[in-house]
Amino acid sequence: MASSAPADAMTLRSRIWSWVTTTDHKRIGILYGVSAFAFFMLGGFEALIMRLQLSGPDAGIVSADTYNQLFTMHGTTMVFLAVMPLSAAFFNFVVPLQIGARDVAFPRLNAFSYWVFLLGGLFMNVSFLVGAAPNAGWFGYANLTSAQFSPGVNVDFWAIGLQILGIASIAAGINFIVTIVNLRAPGMRLMRMPVFTWMTLVTQFIVVTAFPVITVALVFLMFDRTFGTNFYSVAAGGEVLLWQHLFWLFGHPEVYILILPAMGIVSEVIPTFSRKPLFGYAVVVYSGLLIAILGWGVWAHHMFQVGLGPIADSVFAATTMLIAIPTGVKIFNWIATMWGGKLNFTTAMLFSVGFIAMFIIGGLSGVMHSSPPADLQQTDTYFVVAHFHYVLVGGAVLGLFSGIYYWWPKVFGRMLSESIGKWHFWLTVIGANLTFFPMHFIGLLGMPRRIYTYDAALGLDTMNLVATIGAFAMALGSLVFVGNVLWTWRKGEAADANPWDGAMLEWAMPSPPPVYNFSVIPTVKSRLPLWSEDGYEPKPLPEDPPGPIHLPGGSYWPFVTAVGIIVAAAGLLTGSLWVALAGIGVLVVGIYAWALEPFEV
Amino acid sequence: MDAQTTHRRGRPRILLGAAAAILVIALSACSGGDFPQSSLHPTSDFGRDIDALYRTILWWAIGVFVVVEAALVVTIIKFRQRRSSKAPQQVHGSTLLEISWTLAPAVVLIFIAVPTIRTIFRTDGTAPEGALQVEVIAHQWWWEFHYPEFGVVTANEMHVPVGRPVALAMTSKDVIHSFWAPKLGGKRDVMPGRTTHIAFSADSVGEVYGQCAEFCGESHANMRMRVVVDDSTGFEAWVAQQLAPPAPAETLSEQEQQGLDLYRTRGCIACHTVEGVSAGVIGPNLSHVGGRSTIASSILPNTAEGLARWLSDPPAEKPGSLMPRMPMTEDEVAALAAYLLSLN
Numbered sequence: 001m002a003s004s005a006p007a008d009a010m011t012l013r014s015r016i017w018s019w020v021t022t023t024d025h026k027r028i029g030i031l032y033g034v035s036a037f038a039f040f041m042l043g044g045f046e047a048l049i050m051r052l053q054l055s056g057p058d059a060g061i062v063s064a065d066t067y068n069q070l071f072t073m074h075g076t077t078m079v080f081l082a083v084m085p086l087s088a089a090f091f092n093f094v095v096p097l098q099i100g101a102r103d104v105a106f107p108r109l110n111a112f113s114y115w116v117f118l119l120g121g122l123f124m125n126v127s128f129l130v131g132a133a134p135n136a137g138w139f140g141y142a143n144l145t146s147a148q149f150s151p152g153v154n155v156d157f158w159a160i161g162l163q164i165l166g167i168a169s170i171a172a173g174i175n176f177i178v179t180i181v182n183l184r185a186p187g188m189r190l191m192r193m194p195v196f197t198w199m200t201l202v203t204q205f206i207v208v209t210a211f212p213v214i215t216v217a218l219v220f221l222m223f224d225r226t227f228g229t230n231f232y233s234v235a236a237g238g239e240v241l242l243w244q245h246l247f248w249l250f251g252h253p254e255v256y257i258l259i260l261p262a263m264g265i266v267s268e269v270i271p272t273f274s275r276k277p278l279f280g281y282a283v284v285v286y287s288g289l290l291i292a293i294l295g296w297g298v299w300a301h302h303m304f305q306v307g308l309g310p311i312a313d314s315v316f317a318a319t320t321m322l323i324a325i326p327t328g329v330k331i332f333n334w335i336a337t338m339w340g341g342k343l344n345f346t347t348a349m350l351f352s353v354g355f356i357a358m359f360i361i362g363g364l365s366g367v368m369h370s371s372p373p374a375d376l377q378q379t380d381t382y383f384v385v386a387h388f389h390y391v392l393v394g395g396a397v398l399g400l401f402s403g404i405y406y407w408w409p410k411v412f413g414r415m416l417s418e419s420i421g422k423w424h425f426w427l428t429v430i431g432a433n434l435t436f437f438p439m440h441f442i443g444l445l446g447m448p449r450r451i452y453t454y455d456a457a458l459g460l461d462t463m464n465l466v467a468t469i470g471a472f473a474m475a476l477g478s479l480v481f482v483g484n485v486l487w488t489w490r491k492g493e494a495a496d497a498n499p500w501d502g503a504m505l506e507w508a509m510p511s512p513p514p515v516y517n518f519s520v521i522p523t524v525k526s527r528l529p530l531w532s533e534d535g536y537e538p539k540p541l542p543e544d545p546p547g548p549i550h551l552p553g554g555s556y557w558p559f560v561t562a563v564g565i566i567v568a569a570a571g572l573l574t575g576s577l578w579v580a581l582a583g584i585g586v587l588v589v590g591i592y593a594w595a596l597e598p599f600e601v
Numbered sequence: 602m603d604a605q606t607t608h609r610r611g612r613p614r615i616l617l618g619a620a621a622a623i624l625v626i627a628l629s630a631c632s633g634g635d636f637p638q639s640s641l642h643p644t645s646d647f648g649r650d651i652d653a654l655y656r657t658i659l660w661w662a663i664g665v666f667v668v669v670e671a672a673l674v675v676t677i678i679k680f681r682q683r684r685s686s687k688a689p690q691q692v693h694g695s696t697l698l699e700i701s702w703t704l705a706p707a708v709v710l711i712f713i714a715v716p717t718i719r720t721i722f723r724t725d726g727t728a729p730e731g732a733l734q735v736e737v738i739a740h741q742w743w744w745e746f747h748y749p750e751f752g753v754v755t756a757n758e759m760h761v762p763v764g765r766p767v768a769l770a771m772t773s774k775d776v777i778h779s780f781w782a783p784k785l786g787g788k789r790d791v792m793p794g795r796t797t798h799i800a801f802s803a804d805s806v807g808e809v810y811g812q813c814a815e816f817c818g819e820s821h822a823n824m825r826m827r828v829v830v831d832d833s834t835g836f837e838a839w840v841a842q843q844l845a846p847p848a849p850a851e852t853l854s855e856q857e858q859q860g861l862d863l864y865r866t867r868g869c870i871a872c873h874t875v876e877g878v879s880a881g882v883i884g885p886n887l888s889h890v891g892g893r894s895t896i897a898s899s900i901l902p903n904t905a906e907g908l909a910r911w912l913s914d915p916p917a918e919k920p921g922s923l924m925p926r927m928p929m930t931e932d933e934v935a936a937l938a939a940y941l942l943s944l945n
Contacts, residue, residue: 064819064920137816143793144776144818149741234794240777241792274680280694305779305814306790307797310725314718321710325703331669332702336695338676342686345677353677360669364662367710371717373724374655376787377640380779380814430619437623446638446783448814451822455900458810459636466622 021554023107024515028114029093030411033404035118036085041478042125043077046070048475051435055468057456067452068135069154073125075138076158079258080165081121083392086400087261088117091176091200093411097506098194100185100524102517102551105178108558108594113172115562120164123566127157134158137450139251140221142232142243147225153573156225159218160569166211166218167565173207176200185505187524191285194504194527195278198285199264202292203257210253217246226572241306248299256295258392260288262399263330266352269406270334272502273349274341277528280333287326294323304372305379313372320370327363331356346500347421351402354429358394362387365440380450383443389436393474401428401481408488409495413512416492420484427477434470438463503528516549555597561590638810640783644830647724647786647801654720658713665709726789726798728768733761737771739778739791741817742824742919743885743898753843754874756885758827758893762836763806769799776818782811782828790815803830808894819921825899843889847876847944859933860940867927867937875944884924891945908938 022028050070053061062070092110096103104110127133132154136145145155180201184193193201220231221243230236232243271278278284300308300316308316334356343349365387369375378384401424408416442463447454454460498507507530509518522529564587571580636642643652680686736747737759746759761767771780771791780799781788789799813824831839850861861878864870870879876888890896893903897919901907913934915924929937 064822068816068819068821135819141777141816144816149776149818240794274689276689277691277693279692280699283694283699305788306792307726310721313721317717317721318714321714324710325706328706329699329703332698333694335669335672335676336698338680340692341680341689342682343677343680344682353673356673357670360666360673364666367713368655368658368662371654371658371713371720373651373717373720373787374658376724376789377651377655377783380781380788380816430616434619434622444640445636446640446810446812448781448812450816451812453822455638455810455825458638 018554020559021111021556023103023111023552023554023558025092025096025103025107025110026411026513026515028110029089029091031114032085032092032117033089033411035114035121036082036089039077039081039121040083040086043074043082044475044478046074046077048471050074051468051471053452054454054464056461056465057458058453062452064452065135068137068450069128069133071450072134072137072158073128076124076134076162077121078392079138079254080162081117081124083258083396083400084169085117085121087203087258088113088172090196090261090265090400090403090407091172091204094407094506095176095180095197095200096183097410097509097513097517098197098504099180099183099188100505100518100522101179101183102521102549104175105183106175107552108555109171109175111555112558112561113168113175115559116164116171116565117168119562119566120161120168123164123569124157124161127154132157134161139247140243141247142221142224142240143234145221145225145243146232147228155221156573159221159225160573163215163218163222164565164569166215169207170211173204173211176204177208180204185521185524191282192524192527195267195281195284195288196261196264199260199267199288202288203260206253206257206260206292206295210250210257213246214250217243217250220246222572226575241303244303244306245299248302249296251302252299253292253295255388255391256292258396259399260291262355262396262403263288265399265403265406266334266355268502268504269348269352269402270337272406272500273344273346273352274338275344275501276337276341277503277531278333279336279339280329281527284330284333287329290326291323294319294326298323301370301372301375302379304375317370317372321367324363324367324370331360331363346405347416347418347425348402348405348500350422350425351398351405354425355395355398355402358390358398358429358432361437362390362394365390378443380448381443382439382447382449385449386436386439386443389432389439393432393436398428401425406500407506409499410506410511410513412488412492413495413510414488414492415495415499416488417484420480420487424477424480424484427473427480431470431473431475431477434473435467436470438467438470442467498530503531505529516545516551519545555594557590557594557597561587561594564588564590637808638783638812640787643784643786644805644807644809645785645801645803647799648784649804650720650724651787654716657716661709661713665706724787726800728766728798728800732766732768732800735759735761735767735769737769737780737791739771739773739775739780739813739817739824741775742813742820742922744780744824744826745885748840751840751844753840754886755843755889755893757825757898758829758895760829760831760836760839761803762833763803763830764833766800766802771797771799777815778813778817778824779815780811781814782809782826784809785811785828788814803828806830806832806835810899820919823898823900823919825895827895827899829894839892842892842945847878847888853940853943856936857940857943860936860938860943863929863933863937864940867929869937872924887941887944889945891942903942905935905938905942908941909934912937 049062053059053067132152134157135154136150140158143149180197223229224231224233230238232238232240234240267278267284297319298316300312301320304313369378405416405421442460445460446458447460495511497510505522508522564583567586568580568583571583643649734749738745744757746755773791773793778791779788780791785803786801789797791797807830809828811826811828813821817824853861870881872881872883874880874886874888895901896903896907897911900918901911911918914926915922916926
């Protein structure tokens with residue numbers, strides 16, 4: 001007994017070390033998922049405090065400044081630290097399996113992306129501990145973010161933190177583009193790729209093109225704040241609208257970064273549980289591409305209230321309305337996929353159907369404010385809050401939960417409980433509608449966004465109270481999910497290789513997959529490699545690898561490099577040159593050691 | 602699936618409850634109840650133009666919603682897995698269907714786009730000749746109004762005559778704000794270094810609520826305003842009152858006199874203007890503050906009690922407020938409030 005304790009400690013330490021140094025896309029996917037879910041719960045907690053504050057007029061739960069910090073961090077967290085990295089969890093775990101690869105193209109860069117994301121997210125949230133969380137909104141409009149109007153370090157945490165996260169996203173974006181373009185199994189032509197992989201590819205192209213735009217905007221902001229430049233300073237001839245154009249030129253494509261992966265998930269789940277191939281595969285793929293391209297031409301619809309003039313307003317109204325067409329086409333194709341199918345309403349399928357039902361509402365309210373005059377009454381009110389939560393909760397989050405239930409057996413080799421899952425689903429969907437549907441009216445009846453208190457005379461107390469109750473129902477739903485995970489951890493039923501009889505390659509190997517993924521790299525002959533051409537009929541792949549498979553070992557240099565970036569950022573934040581130089585030193589050492597590290601371990 | 606059958610029993614009741622709650626809210630919103638800041642109950646041409654367009658789009662949206670959600674519901678009921686379900690036919694797509702459901706939304710969008718563009722040009726902020734010009738200057742966190750036609754300067758409560766077009770020319774002294782009085786029409790951002798415009802003509806007399814709609818810092822929520830639409834004689838009377846000099850000091854009561862002394866000695870004059878007394882320009886002009894119905898950008902009623910709350914601790918009422926807390930006894934606060942109320 002006495003000797004077993006240190007042995008266990010050693011195992012634990014080496015186990016942690018194996019996670020820190022891992023370059024296995026599957027383990028990195030799990031790391032992304034766990035971290036993102038933790039941030040999701042944190043962002044949800046922030047939302048609950050806000051809903052408590054708004055449950056009645058002048059509730060006095062938190063101060064004005066605390067409230068401003070909460071909505072800033074709620075938005076920033078949910079966009080950059082929850083939904084994006086949850087999507088990244090699926091990119092990491094699922095995409096190499098779906099295309100028949102052994103890993104991503106650059107496994108160590110992949111680990112680097114994850115560590116930069118995690119440390120960047122922690123960096124931003126440390127601001128709460130020093131009482132200076134970002135408080136100028138997730139959109140950080142100039143010139144409120146200037147040193148004059150935001151003298152504290154709040155905005156510095158935000159501006160530096162977002163740039164760190166941008167590094168993670170761009171590195172991951174390049175990695176996945178190269179992976180999907182180059183590492184597909186023989187026979188997997190582009191138009192045979194699973195739709196989830198397609199949407200991943202499209203999303204990564206948006207990431208690598210959109211993030212540089214916000215990086216530019218943030219560099220300007222940082223220079224204005226730190227070195228006294230005048231990009232956004234009106235008094236010195238700068239221009240506050242420059243920020244808005246740059247931010248939304250990034251910000252609207254960002255919306256598609258959030259929603260396209262969920263659309264990809266839904267496009268996998270619905271055919272599996274309908275026992276039918278996706279209806280109009282090519283149209284679904286092309287509409288995704290079209291959404292990504294059109295997404296670049298609509299940014300000024302976030303700025304109708306600025307008064308850009310009737311011509312600009314008309315053009316951006318038209319481009320915005322155009323986006324509704326490919327989006328609608330996707331919805332019709334999903335419904336047509338189910339039509340004539342044999343629908344098995346597993347929890348994953350319920351979340352996907354919930355996605356469609358709620359995304360329709362979010363899409364229609366989106367069309368309503370594509371009309372600039374109507375938008376003048378709706379923008380910056382709770383109507384918009386309702387709209388984008390239908391898209392991001394009803395859409396992205398339900399889609400991601402659908403993916404969690406769908407791929408969980410593959411990732412962990414155990415089935416999540418279906419009966420607990422159904423509680424999770426109904427609580428989430430009912431809670432979300434109870435929270436966000438009344439917000440349409442709250443906004444139209446005159447309540448602006450981002451206010452910590454409101455006048456009782458507005459007559460909006462009851463509706464706000466209903467929204468608060470809904471938010472708690474949603475929170476309960478998420479706790480039920482946590483309960484489901486814990487239950488499954490201990491008692492979950494073991495999953496076989498293909499528990500749902502899915503058609504894609506990730507179901508061709510045992511659950512969880514061996515470290516080398518495929519025993520033999522498969523040759524792909526159709527879009528549905530595990531289903532036979534005419535009719536649903538699962539086909540297994542060979543079991544054991546015929547020969548040894550070489551895999552690269554782990555590396556801690558990506559982690560070291562990521563730490564260097566964070567230390568440099570801390571130096572920038574505190575204005576300490578020595579800390580910044582130390583960080584840059586670690587960064588340089590990390591990059592060199594990484595580059596010179598022998599490939600064979 | 603056992604799980605499904607057990608759940609089906611409890612589900613309709615919860616769903617029904619949620620749907621009922623939402624329906625009640627929808628009905629109360631449409632019933633025209635007392636919503637002083639509502640965009641659905643317009644009282645100006647600008648507001649009505651937007652409302653008409655909004656209702657057109659809303660009906661199209663409801664139509665599409667019903668059709669698509671019905672298609673979804675019918676599909677999931679009709680094709681749910683049953684014991685008798687056969688293996689589905691493997692359909693890959695249909696060009697005809699793809700074309701039709703690409704064209705159908707395009708047609709709907711045309712019906713939305715045409716009135717949209719017509720309304721954009723009608724509501725672009727250009728006012729007809731002879732409109733009443735009002736210059737709006739936004740501050741963290743209050744509103745300043747200038748009437749160049751009359752030489753009137755006031756704050757947080759804008760008076761306009763019914764039936765006469767009004768042209769707002771707006772700019773900001775600090776960060777970006779947004780002017781929004783929903784019953785009178787849509788919002789427009791108010792920015793430093795730029796002038797933006799709103800034009801409207803109010804069509805019924807009364808007080809409407811407004812509020813800054815662009816996040817502008819700590820007390821964004823407390824940057825409210827009132828727009829009072831007067832009939833033409835009422836408006837003329839208001840202008841005359843604004844132009845009249847404040848009552849001479851000798852006519853003030855003893856308490857009001859004490860308030861005037863405090864106004865002079867406790868720093869108020871550094872930031873505020875009272876005609877003939879002080880000429881500060883950092884805070885709102887108080888020359889006729891007694892005639893307003895609210896104080897502190899419409900977060901408190903302009904009564905002895907409301908003023909006392911405001912004057913004894915401004916940052917407590919409006920966090921971040923530039924106006925500091927001045928150490929004053931209760932009697933001093935009451936005297937200062939009485940003096941301010943006398944300024945009408």
